[in-house]
Amino acid sequence: MSNKLVIVFAFFVNSIGFAQTFTGTILAADSNLPLPNVTVYFDGTTIGVITDMDGLFSITSNQNINVPLVASFIGYESQIINKDILQANPIIKLKPQTTNLEEVILSDDDWSRSKKLGYFTREFLGHSVYSKDCKITNLDNVRFRYSKVDQTMYAMADQPIIIINKYLGYKVEYNLIDFEIEFKSPPSGLNYVSKVLYSGTSVFSELSKKKTKKRYIQNRNVVYKTSLLYFMRSLAKNTLKQNGFRLFKRESADDSDPLFETTQTSVFRVVKSESDLKEVSFFDSNKVVVSFDNLEQAFLLPNAEDNIFYIDAFGIHSPVNSVLFGGVFGSNRIVSMLPINYNLE
The missing domain is CATH 3.10.450 (Nuclear Transport Factor 2; Chain: A,)
Structure with missing residues (x-):
């Protein structure tokens, strides 16, 4: 796997806000008729609802999260809903899909x-x-x-x-x-x-209609411990070492140089920004290797001119292309993808 692997996840959350309920009506843009059974959800989470026969929906986040709201329905273009506009005008019109x-x-x-x-x-x-x-x-x-x-x-x-x-x-x-x-x-x-x-x-x-199966819970915990989500949350809280992450670097960008173990404060500078995000700075442009107890490895490589990126309270970093990832962080993809509200209860 190339070290230039880039994984992009778009439309993820940048902040946490107060619990809110959003209501609205989904109509077909070509007929102005209500659309039932439209899925309306907070992106990347387990929080979603279906519109009723009149196209009405009401969705609440009880976890104090503020994420993009999405409306999705087969045969129509999915739409990212502007929540500020929704409060003033609770009518969303979905456009029929056209032939690509x-x-x-x-x-x-x-x-x-x-x-x-x-x-x-x-x-x-x-x-x-x-x-x-x-x-x-x-x-x-x-x-x-x-x-x-x-x-x-x-x-x-x-x-x-x-x-x-x-x-x-x-x-x-x-x-x-x-x-x-x-x-x-x-x-x-x-x-x-x-x-x-x-x-x-x-x-x-x-998948489980009733109680979540024990093996699912165990597997989620295992995946979470080596996930980018957990790494970013730990990085933002300055708890990488306490949470089982070991950091290694080379003296230069030459991959033939030997790795030496280092500390979080020697690699990253973490401060709180004005928007309640954590601002993270790489001290240099060299690749950072992350090792886990199970001997798997991942790496991070700064990809912004100023070597700076931001982490929100979910553990989502932005801008999404400000850091390149590889190893475990880059290769697991959907099979190891957890909801961004996982373990925030």
């Missing part, structure tokens, strides 16, 4: 669907051994295109991708906004993945 022009554009695509499907499932779900417990139920709705000139594969979907994660016990509905895999071709002529970028919105629900 990419379906009729001729390209230099000489890859079979099965080949593209293999790359997509591996890079979208992740490289974890537990990916076998994660299944996409509507792959027929995902379209692919490969550009030989750009050495890039694209994926598109007009409706949410449904993932059944039997490892963590979640059903995930993922609205794919962008998906790209960039390849490199060494002299051997074999393609290998150099970069993966994807973005979208998601909502989680429990």
Whole structure:
């Protein structure tokens, strides 16, 4: 796996606010008729509702969170709802989806669907051994295109991708906004993945209809301890060492240099910003390697000119492209994806 792997998660939360209830009505933009059974959810969480027969919804966050609100319905374009505007005008109109022009554009695509499907499932779900417990139920709705000139594969979907994660016990509905895999071709002529970028919105629900199964709880706890979410929360609280994270660096950016163990305060500067976010600065531009008790490793590499990024109270960093990730942080993907409100009770 290349060290230039980039994972992009878009539309995540930047702050925590007061518990609020949002109400509104979803209409079809072309007919102004109410749309029942529209999914309305706080992005990246387990908090979602369905509109009634009159298109009405009421959704409350009891966890004092303030995240983007999303409306999603098959056959219509998903919409990020501006909550400030919603309070003044509680009418949301969803536009019918139109045929994607990419379906009729001729390209230099000489890859079979099965080949593209293999790359997509591996890079979208992740490289974890537990990916076998994660299944996409509507792959027929995902379209692919490969550009030989750009050495890039694209994926598109007009409706949410449904993932059944039997490892963590979640059903995930993922609205794919962008998906790209960039390849490199060494002299051997074999393609290998150099970069993966994807973005979208998601909502989680429990697979268990009643009480959450014990094995799901255990698996979630295991995943959480080596997750980017837990790392960022610990970094923001200056508790990396206490929470089992070990940091290593090299004297220079040369990967042939030996690693030496270091401390959080020698690598990062963490201060509270005016917007209640934690401002984190890398002291230099060298890669930081993270090690866990189970001997797995991850790394972080600053990708902003000022080496600065921000962490909110959920553990979500911004800007999303300000840090590059690899190792465990970059390879697990959807199979190890937890709701951003996980463990915040």
